[in-house]
Amino acid sequence: MSELNIERDHASLAEDFNKDEKRVNWHDKTLWFIREKRDKAAWQIPEWEQLREHASHIKNHVLANLYDYLLEFERKAKENGVIIHWAETPEEHNAIVQSILKKYHVNKIVKSKSMLTEECHLNKFLEQHGIEVVDTDLGERIVQLANEPPSHIVLPCIHWKKEEIGVLFHKHLRTPEGNADPQFLTHAARVHLREHFLTSKVAITGVNFAVAETGEFVVCTNEGNADLGAHLADVHIACMGIEKIIPKRKDLAVFLRLLARSATGQPITTYSSHFRKPRVGQEMHIVLLDNGRSKRLASDDFRNALKCIRCGACFNTCPVYRRSGGHSYHTAIAGPIGSILAPAWDIKKNSDLPFASTLCGSCSNVCPVKIDIHNQLYKWRQEIVRNGYVSTKKKVSMNFMELILSNPLLFTLSGWIGRKILTYLPFIVNNNFNPWYKQREMPIPPKESFRSWYQKNKQH
Amino acid sequence: MTSRDRILQTVKKNQPVYTEGPSEIKHTEPANALEKFKNVLVSIGGAVLEIQSLGEVKQFIEKTFPNVQHIISSVSQLPYTKVLQQSVVSPHDFKHIQIAILEGKFGVAENGAVWLTENAMLDRALPFICENLILIVPAIKIVPTLHEAYYLTDAEQYNFGTFIAGPSKTADIEQSLVLGAHGPKSLTVFLLH
Ligand code: SF4
Numbered sequence: 295m296s297e298l299n300i301e302r303d304h305a306s307l308a309e310d311f312n313k314d315e316k317r318v319n320w321h322d323k324t325l326w327f328i329r330e331k332r333d334k335a336a337w338q339i340p341e342w343e344q345l346r347e348h349a350s351h352i353k354n355h356v357l358a359n360l361y362d363y364l365l366e367f368e369r370k371a372k373e374n375g376v377i378i379h380w381a382e383t384p385e386e387h388n389a390i391v392q393s394i395l396k397k398y399h400v401n402k403i404v405k406s407k408s409m410l411t412e413e414c415h416l417n418k419f420l421e422q423h424g425i426e427v428v429d430t431d432l433g434e435r436i437v438q439l440a441n442e443p444p445s446h447i448v449l450p451c452i453h454w455k456k457e458e459i460g461v462l463f464h465k466h467l468r469t470p471e472g473n474a475d476p477q478f479l480t481h482a483a484r485v486h487l488r489e490h491f492l493t494s495k496v497a498i499t500g501v502n503f504a505v506a507e508t509g510e511f512v513v514c515t516n517e518g519n520a521d522l523g524a525h526l527a528d529v530h531i532a533c534m535g536i537e538k539i540i541p542k543r544k545d546l547a548v549f550l551r552l553l554a555r556s557a558t559g560q561p562i563t564t565y566s567s568h569f570r571k572p573r574v575g576q577e578m579h580i581v582l583l584d585n586g587r588s589k590r591l592a593s594d595d596f597r598n599a600l601k602c603i604r605c606g607a608c609f610n611t612c613p614v615y616r617r618s619g620g621h622s623y624h625t626a627i628a629g630p631i632g633s634i635l636a637p638a639w640d641i642k643k644n645s646d647l648p649f650a651s652t653l654c655g656s657c658s659n660v661c662p663v664k665i666d667i668h669n670q671l672y673k674w675r676q677e678i679v680r681n682g683y684v685s686t687k688k689k690v691s692m693n694f695m696e697l698i699l700s701n702p703l704l705f706t707l708s709g710w711i712g713r714k715i716l717t718y719l720p721f722i723v724n725n726n727f728n729p730w731y732k733q734r735e736m737p738i739p740p741k742e743s744f745r746s747w748y749q750k751n752k753q754h
Numbered sequence: 755m756t757s758r759d760r761i762l763q764t765v766k767k768n769q770p771v772y773t774e775g776p777s778e779i780k781h782t783e784p785a786n787a788l789e790k791f792k793n794v795l796v797s798i799g800g801a802v803l804e805i806q807s808l809g810e811v812k813q814f815i816e817k818t819f820p821n822v823q824h825i826i827s828s829v830s831q832l833p834y835t836k837v838l839q840q841s842v843v844s845p846h847d848f849k850h851i852q853i854a855i856l857e858g859k860f861g862v863a864e865n866g867a868v869w870l871t872e873n874a875m876l877d878r879a880l881p882f883i884c885e886n887l888i889l890i891v892p893a894i895k896i897v898p899t900l901h902e903a904y905y906l907t908d909a910e911q912y913n914f915g916t917f918i919a920g921p922s923k924t925a926d927i928e929q930s931l932v933l934g935a936h937g938p939k940s941l942t943v944f945l946l947h
Contacts, residue, residue, distance in 0.1 A: 328929075341780060341781050345779060348779050351774065354772050357769060358771060360769050364765065380758035381757060430936070432926040433924075454927075477932050487936060488936070516922070517923070517924050517935035517937065518937030518938075521916070522936050522937065525877075525883075526883070548779070550900055551899070562866075564921070564922055565916055565937070566867070566916060567915075567917075568912070569914060571913035589764060589768065591765060591768035591770065592767075594770070
């Protein structure tokens with residue numbers, strides 16, 4: 295897998311993405327269409343808001359009792375005959391996976407979608423150690439063949455056109471040149487991946503939910519690739535973050551009702567598989583990863599991000615994501631949630647991401663577990679500025695804004711100046727030094743401020 | 755100290771206090787669960803037929819899949835091969851199966867899903883590796899929502915269980931829906947009265 299671009303920041307990568315306006319419009323529209331499907335699905339459930347509230351409550355409760363639930367889950371899973379591993383860091387996680395593969399002398403594995411293995415850069419690590427990783431989710435296989443990371447956590451190749459996939463498959467799967475029919479290409483991938491399913495001794499899957507009460511874990515897919523991989527392999531390795539625990543089976547009802555509807559507008563994914571015990575003769579492993587999650591629990595400001603169920607709804611609704619594309623976030627998880635997760639992994643490298651937002655709050659409105667994403671973006675900005683990880687240009691303007699916003703007289707005055715500038719000296723803002731102006735037209739200034747209009751009109 | 759102990763200790767030290775009690779969910783049940791189940795299943799690419807006897811399944815197969823050779827069934831009243839668990843060497847042996855007929859425990863009206871557990875699958879791989887899947891579900895066993903579904907299966911002892919809602923599918927190529935991604939290309943649910 296190719297490296298993510300960490301040399302350049304979100305704004306400059308987004309600028310690349312915006313060079314092709316037609317493509318940006320198409321990307322924007324496609325994602326908005328999915329957001330609308332989510333709305334339609336949600337509106338069909340009268341108790342939707344209660345479900346969100348309840349899901350948020352369950353997650354808060356889990357985070358406050360995570361120690362006990364982790365122990366309970368471990369005990370139950372062990373009773374079920376599953377082998378449990380704990381990893382503090384991505385390096386340790388990858389080394390655990392590698393040691394299991396070594397025991398079985400395999401040089402190839404199949405893997406279904408797992409954002410956690412993206413977070414750990416597992417593919418790259420295994421490939422460096424001579425193990426071929428075959429991603430089996432169609433979208434993930436497409437970006438893998440193209441040597442790219444996924445650009446969306448639910449729709450990994452949402453930025454690819456079918457004609458381009460046709461060319462890619464012609465090169466790698468020998469499909470006829472010029473064939474870009476989705477049905478045909480999907481079938482070609484099915485045949486190609488079926489061969490890998492049948493010849494892999496080890497399968498890796500992610501985990502959507504892990505139930506403390508029973509030690510079982512649930513994996514959701516539409517394609518059936520997690521199941522095919524796991525049931526055909528001698529060894530199944532499931533990788534999960536320690537925050538994926540939920541207390542009871544009955545809680546699954548709440549989360550499964552929310553997950554697919556939030557993600558794509560489907561009432562449920564095609565397969566929601568509950569793995570409790572390995573099948574006879576099979577070995578089942580679970581790797582539990584921390585990677586900073588336990589530290590984050592202590593933070594009142596940022597703990598909430600640990601409630602995420604990776605549905606992708608915040609991506610689809612985000613005006614910045616839709617118009618800048620997943621790769622401009624240069625991190626394993628893009629979009630609004632990625633922008634509040636990534637700074638905790640590496641504040642220096644990802645200091646630009648909390649700024650890749652308009653703080654409109656649309657993400658928080660759709661989030662099925664009610665994470666206050668836009669508040670956290672704002673808090674990360676403060677954290678980043680406090681720690682000096684922001685470019686001087688941004689710092690100057692932010693200090694300036696703080697001065698103005700905290701002083702009513704200056705605020706009134708600056709509004710007046712702003713309206714005059716837009717009217718008489720528009721080139722001061724409509725220039726290339728103002729990144730906001732790129733891909734945008736500055737608005738026509740109002741004749742009067744809301745404040746003075748309100749003063750004048752409130753008497754009536 | 756091992757990584758496990760260090761992680762657990764940090765979690766214990768850092769986990770917040772949260773005392774709010776659970777909120778109530780008063781969920782609404784669809785008025786006619788059976789109709790809802792049928793409509794939803796069709797909308798997600800499945801087919802659904804109400805039948806009075808198992809004989810109708812055989813007729814359906816003869817009509818819809820006239821030239822199919824490899825049919826396997828867990829339903830003893832149907833005249834198809836049953837591979838007994840012991841004689842199966844590996845789940846790979848099912849790779850040529852064109853039609854698998856299995857019994858689902860119940861269906862869920864709100865999402866068109868059918869619940870089945872390992873002992874009704876012949877093999878865990880079968881519902882996923884076969885080309886066409888047929889599920890037989892008692893028509894009276896349609897629950898309104900997932901809440902009832904989990905209530906129903908709470909005491910159940912299974913090693914592996916799954917909800918199956920429609921045929922395997924993907925929309926990864928430009929959001930065009932294609933049935934038959936990796937698993938079955940078709941799913942037919944028979945609701946047996
Ligand atoms: S933050 Fe919320 S909306 Fe975004 S992926 Fe996570 S659960 Fe979904």
